[in-house]
Amino acid sequence: xxxxxxxxxxxPSAFGMRARIALREKGVEFDMREEDLxxxxxxxxxxxxxxxxxxxxxxxxxxxxxxxVIVQYIDETWGPESPLLPSDPYERAQARFWADYMxxxxxxxxxxxxxxxxxxxEVAKKEYIEFLKVLEGExxxxxxxxxxxxxxxDVSLIPLYxxxxxxxxxxxxxxxxxxxxxxxxxxxxxxxxxxxxSLPDQYKIYDYFLAVMKKRRxx
Amino acid sequence: MSKGDVVLLDxxxxxxxxxxxxxxxxxxxxxxxxxxxxxxxKSELLLNSNPIHKKVPVLLHDGKxxxxxxIIVGYIDETWASPPLLxxxAYGRAKARFWADFIxxxxWRTNGEEREVGTRDFIETLKQLEEAxxxxxxxxxxGDAFGFVDIIAVGMASWFHAYEKFGxxxxxxxxxxLSAWLKRCKQRESVRKVLPDPEKVYExxxxxxxxxxxx
Numbered sequence: 001x002x003x004x005x006x007x008x009x010x011x012p013s014a015f016g017m018r019a020r021i022a023l024r025e026k027g028v029e030f031d032m033r034e035e036d037l038x039x040x041x042x043x044x045x046x047x048x049x050x051x052x053x054x055x056x057x058x059x060x061x062x063x064x065x066x067x068x069v070i071v072q073y074i075d076e077t078w079g080p081e082s083p084l085l086p087s088d089p090y091e092r093a094q095a096r097f098w099a100d101y102m103x104x105x106x107x108x109x110x111x112x113x114x115x116x117x118x119x120x121x122e123v124a125k126k127e128y129i130e131f132l133k134v135l136e137g138e139x140x141x142x143x144x145x146x147x148x149x150x151x152x153x154d155v156s157l158i159p160l161y162x163x164x165x166x167x168x169x170x171x172x173x174x175x176x177x178x179x180x181x182x183x184x185x186x187x188x189x190x191x192x193x194x195x196x197x198s199l200p201d202q203y204k205i206y207d208y209f210l211a212v213m214k215k216r217r218x219x
Numbered sequence: 220m221s222k223g224d225v226v227l228l229d230x231x232x233x234x235x236x237x238x239x240x241x242x243x244x245x246x247x248x249x250x251x252x253x254x255x256x257x258x259x260x261k262s263e264l265l266l267n268s269n270p271i272h273k274k275v276p277v278l279l280h281d282g283k284x285x286x287x288x289x290i291i292v293g294y295i296d297e298t299w300a301s302p303p304l305l306x307x308x309a310y311g312r313a314k315a316r317f318w319a320d321f322i323x324x325x326x327w328r329t330n331g332e333e334r335e336v337g338t339r340d341f342i343e344t345l346k347q348l349e350e351a352x353x354x355x356x357x358x359x360x361x362g363d364a365f366g367f368v369d370i371i372a373v374g375m376a377s378w379f380h381a382y383e384k385f386g387x388x389x390x391x392x393x394x395x396x397l398s399a400w401l402k403r404c405k406q407r408e409s410v411r412k413v414l415p416d417p418e419k420v421y422e423x424x425x426x427x428x429x430x431x432x433x434x
Contacts, residue, residue, distance in 0.1 A: 050321065050347060062310060069316045076309040089297040090283060096290045101271065134271060 005030040006058040008044050010037055012208045014106070014159035015067035016055040017198050021155050022071045024194035026079035068099050071155055084152040091146065098138070098145055099156035105131040113167060114209070115216075125171040129178055136179040143188060150192060154185075158195055161186040165202035166209045225250035228265050228277040230257060232423050234327070234374025235288035236276040237413050241370050242292045244409035246299040289319050292370055304367040306359060318351055318358060319371040326375060338386040342393045348372070349397040356403060365407060369400075373410055376401045380417035381424045 007023065007030050009016040023030050035044055035054050047056045047063035057064040057073065064073045075084040085092050109131060112124030135157070139145065145153035164175050164186075176183040189195045225243070229236045229252040243250050255265055255275050268277045268284035278285045278294070285291050296304040305312050325344045352358060360366020379390050379401070391398040404410050 059310075064310070064313045064317075066317055066320050069313050069320065072316065073309055073313040076312065089294050090280070090285070092297065093285050093290050093294040096293065097285075097287060100287055100290065 003028070004058075004060050007032045008035055008041070008047065008054050008056040008058070009033065010035050010054050011200055012162075012205055013054060014163065017159035017162065018067045018155055019055040019057060019070045019074070020198035021158065021194050022074040022084060024197060025082070025084065025150075025155070025192075026074060028074070028078050068096075068103070068156065071099075071152065075152070084155060086146060086151065092152075095146055095152040098135075098153040101131075101134075102157055102160065113171065125167075125173075128167060128171070129173065132175065132179045132182055136181050139181045139185055144185065150189065154189055158186065158189045159199065161190070162199045162202060162205050165206050169206065223281040224279075226279040227252040228255055228262070228268065228275050228279070229253060230255050230275045231415055232257075232377075232420055233275055234378060237374035237377070238288045238370050239276045239278060239291050239295070240413040241373065241409050242295045242304065244412060245302065245304065245365075245370070246295060248295070248299055289323060289371060292367065296367065302364070303361060304370065306361050306366070311359075311361075315359070315367045318348070318368045321351075322348070322368075322372050322375075326372075338388055341382070341386070342388070342390075345390065345394045345397055349394045352396055352400055357400065365404070369404060373401065373404045373414075376405060376410075377414045377417050377420050378424075381421040384421055385424075 005023070005028055007016070007019055009019070009032050011034060020032065033041075033043075035041060037054070040052060043058075044054065044056060045052055047058055048054075048065045051065060053065070055065075055067055055070060057070045059073075059077070064070050071084065085095055105128070109124045109127035112120060113128045116124060142148075144150050145157065164183075168175050190199070225248055227236070227239055227243070227250055229240070231254065240252070253262070253264070255262060261273060265275065265277060266273055268279060269286040272286060274286065276286070276288055276291060278291045280294075280298070285294055292304070305315055325347075326341075355363045357363055357365045358368035358372065360369070383389055405414065
C-alpha cells in the first residue's frame with residue numbers, strides 16, 4: 001500500500017524546515033501544503049487541535065505534531081538503514097539535548113531579538129550571539145554535531161541558517177566573524193540536497209520578515 | 220540491576236527530579252542521590268556537569284552527565300530495557316512524546332519556574348490533559364500500563380496542593396479523572412517513595428514566593 005504523507009507547513013518556519021529535511025533525507029515522497037497562518041485551514045485545526053500550529057505530519061490520515069516529535073517519528077518509520085539518531089543511548093541523549101537547547105533559545109532570545117525593540121532587543125541580541133557561540137564551542141573540530149555523520153542534531157539546528165541574514169542585519173554584526181565554525185558547518189549541511197531543497201533563501205526570509213514587521217507596525 | 224555507577228544531582232522539591240527518580244525506581248536501578256542546596260549555591264559538580272543550564276536534575280552514569288529531565292527519562296528507558304516506558308510502535312511513541320512536550324510547555328514554563336498565571340488557564344490545561352487520558356488508567360506505556368507520560372506528569376501531584384491553596388480551587392472539582400489518575404499513580408511504590416509531603420511543598424513555595432517578593 002502506498003503511503004500518503006502530507007506536511008502542513010509554512011515556508012519560513014524553522015520548525016517546518018526540520019520536517020522537510022528529515023523526509024527528504026529518508027527519500028519519502030510528501031505533499032507539502034502551505035498554510036496561511038492568519039487563516040488556518042480546517043484540516044490544520046482538526047489535525048492539531050491542541051496547539052493549532054505547523055508543522056503537522058499526516059501519515060495515512062494520522063497526525064503527528066511538534067517538529068522534534070515529527071523528526072523522531074520519521075526516523076523510526078522510514079529508512080532504518082540511514083538513521084538520523086545514533087544507536088548509542090548516551091549519544092542519542094546528547095543529540096536530543098542540542099535540539100532542545102535550540103528550542104529553548106529560540107523561544108526566548110530568538111523571538112525577542114527579532115520582534116522587540118530598544119534595551120530588551122539588545123539583551124536578546126547578546127543572548128542569541130552567546131547561543132551561537134555555545135554551538136561554536138560544541139562543534140569544535142567535528143564535521144557535524146553528531147561527529148562524522150549528518151544526523152538528528154544537525155537536522156534540528158540547520159534551519160537557524162535560513163534566518164542568519166535577518167539576525168545579522170537587525171543586530172548589525174557578522175555571524176561568520178563571531179562563529180566561523182558554525183558557518184562552515186552550515187555550508188557543509190547546505191551541500192546536502194535534503195537541506196538545500198528545504199531551506200528558503202536567506203534574502204527571501206529577510207523580505208518576509210520585513211513584510212511581517214510592516215504589518216505589525218500598521219496594526 | 221545496576222549497570223555501572225548512577226548518581227543523581229537532585230532537589231527534593233523539584234518535579235523534574237522526581238521524574239528521574241521514578242524512572243530509575245521503575246527500572247529497579249540503584250542510584251545515589253546528592254541533594255543540591257537551593258539557597259546555599261550550586262555545587263561544583265553541578266556547574267561542571269551542566270554548564271549550559273546549571274540546573275537539576277543531572278544524571279551521572281559512570282561519570283557521564285545527562286541533563287533535561289525528559290531527555291534523561293528517555294535515556295533511562297533506552298539503557299535499562301525492562302519494563303519499557305514507551306509504546307513499541309512509532310505512532311504510539313510520537314503521541315507519548317507529544318504529551319510529554321505539552322506538559323513541559325503548558326503546565327510548567329520551559330525554565331521550570333512556578334506558573335504565575337490565572338487559575339483558569341491552568342485548569343483549562345489540566346482539562347486538555349484529562350481529555351488525552353480518556354477512560355484509561357494511565358497515559359501509557361504499552362497498552363494501559365504506567366509509562367513515559369505518567370512519569371513526566373506525576374510530579375505535578377505534589378505541587379497541586381500548593382496551587383489549590385494559592386488559587387482557592389480543587390483540582391478534583393474540575394478534573395475528576397485526572398485526580399483519580401494521580402491517586403492511582405501514588406499507589407505505585409516507585410512514585411510513593413519519591414513524592415514529597417504536599418504540605419512541605421506548600422511551605423517551601425510559600426517561603427520561595429516571599430523571597431521573590433510575590434506575597
